[in-house]
Amino acid sequence: MTNNHAADNNHIRFSDRIRFSIVWKLNFKLFFRMLGVFLALDLMLILLLLAGLMVRAEQTAATSAEIFNQTSPYSAEAENWLALTEYSIAPHAELEGQFQIPKVLQKHFPPPTAGNPRSFQISSSGDMSTQDFLENISYNITVTADPNLFVLSYHPQKTLQIFLLTLAVLLVIQLLMLLKNISSGAQLIRHTLRPIQELTEAAQNLSTDAAFSPEQLKALAGKLDNINAAKLDTRISVGETQSELQSLAAAINAMLDRINESYRSQVRFVSDASHELRTPISVIQGYANLLDRWGKKDEKALQESIDAIKDETANMKEMVEQLLFLARGDNNTMALNMERFDLASLAEEVLREAQMIDSGHEYTDNLHAVLIDADKSLIKQALRILVDNAVKYTPPSQGITISVSSTQGYACLTVQDEGIGIA
Incomplete structure (x- = not known):
């Protein structure tokens, strides 16, 4: 119960870290990205407004110049025209900061005023209001009304006031959208990252x-x-x-493969240990019983039992080392100690052990001397496992036969029983 509770707490803390480190970081990135988009749109609107104001100023100035050439700049028709626009006219004077349109671009401007001097004028002071500041913004173009020169001044005060009001409303809407996106964006990111959390x-x-x-x-x-x-x-x-x-x-999946392989190695280790350690322990127990019965008086039985117990303990030590080697899972191979020995003598030794341990079955042999080059301890372990399985699945009083022979240059080791067989 306590462990489960601790695991839940760890999971909650881990989930909280995930939310803060991923959800909020992504949310902040989306916030600043949207803020950048809004600022870019606002800047684009300002540039479009300035371009539109300049186009309007140029077209109106060209039309005014044509009217002035047809009538006097101070005629009633000219005054009515200027009243409809945001222009004022004044006698020619040297324009401060005047400039001319490059000749390469003059073809894109209305011909009556394309090559005439122009200037921007912005007057400001520290105590000036916004309205006064807008009134002092003008775009000035020199026009010719034969035979005199005049200065047309475009004052976009009303247009700028409407634009600034519209821009203020747009900024408020954008700010509200950004604030709302902080909450809705976090929820959307959490929903998107849900598969990762699962x-x-x-x-x-x-x-x-x-x-x-x-x-x-x-x-x-x-x-x-x-x-x-x-x-x-x-x-x-x-x-x-x-x-x-x-x-x-x-x-x-790769982690699951490693866990699965480790689990199977553990199962194999337990299975191998149960097979390979059971027989040596039984042999030692059998010789201990032999010592208890006759070893005190029979020196031959005493020495035989001592030698057998020493051999079995050495075999057990070697088997434990081999099992631990396999359990480590470093690889699926092991070093072989190759030697030449008589397979029939080895089978006879295992047969004597089985007869001493198990008195419930009839043991027979059919052994012929066969010399082989192999790992003696591993062959002995394999033979013990076969005999152990034969004992386990053969009914009491039934026979178990161990045979060793040579067929066409191959050694043949057989354990035959009368059990249920292998399906």
Whole structure:
């Protein structure tokens, strides 16, 4: 109960770190990206406004110049025209900061004023209001009204006031959208990252025995159901997983492969240990009983038992080392101690051990001397395992036969019983 509670707390803290380190970082990135988009749009609107004001000023100045050439700049028609625009006219004077349109670009401007001097004028002071500041903004163009020169001044005060009001409203709307996006963006990112969180939860719970229903993990790509020691072959379906999560799913599958292999190695180790250690222990126990019965008076039995016990303890030590080597899982190979020995003598030794340990079966042999080059201890272990299985599955009082022969240059070692057989 306490361990589960601690695991839940660890999971909560881990999820909180995930939310802060990923969700909020992504949310802040989206926030500043949207802010950059809004600022770029606002700047584009300002540039479009300035371009529109300049086009309007140029077209109106060209029309005014044509009217002035047809009538006097101070005629009623000219005054009516200027009243409809945001222009004022004044006698010619040297324009401060005047400039001319480059000749290359003059073809894109109206002909009556294309080559005339121009200037921008902005007057400001510290105590000037916004309205006064806008009134002092003008775009000035020199025009010719034969035979005199005049200065047309464009004052975009009203247009700028409307634009600034519109821009202020737009900025407020953008600010509200940014604030709203902080909350909604975090929720959207959490929903998008949900598969990653589920993969993380599945990986964290691989070591528990709890069962997870498909409904609980239906959002998880590949669905993990009942992953435990009994079902370590369960895998995440990488093909069904979103492309962004395939690497994570493949990593979890690789981890499951390693866990599964370790578990199978553990099972093999327990199985091998149960086979290979049972017989030597039984042999030692049999010789101990022999010593207890006759060893005190029979020196031959005493020496035989002592030698056998020494041999078996040495064999057990070697077997334990081999088992530990295999249990480490470094590789699936082991060093072989090759030597030449008589397979029939080895079989006879195992037969005597079996007869001493097991008195419930009839043992017979059919042994012919055969010299082989092999690892004697491993062959002996294999033969003991075969005899042990024969004892286990052969009914009492039935026979078990050990045979050694040579056929076409191959040594043949056989353990024959009257058990249930192998399906």
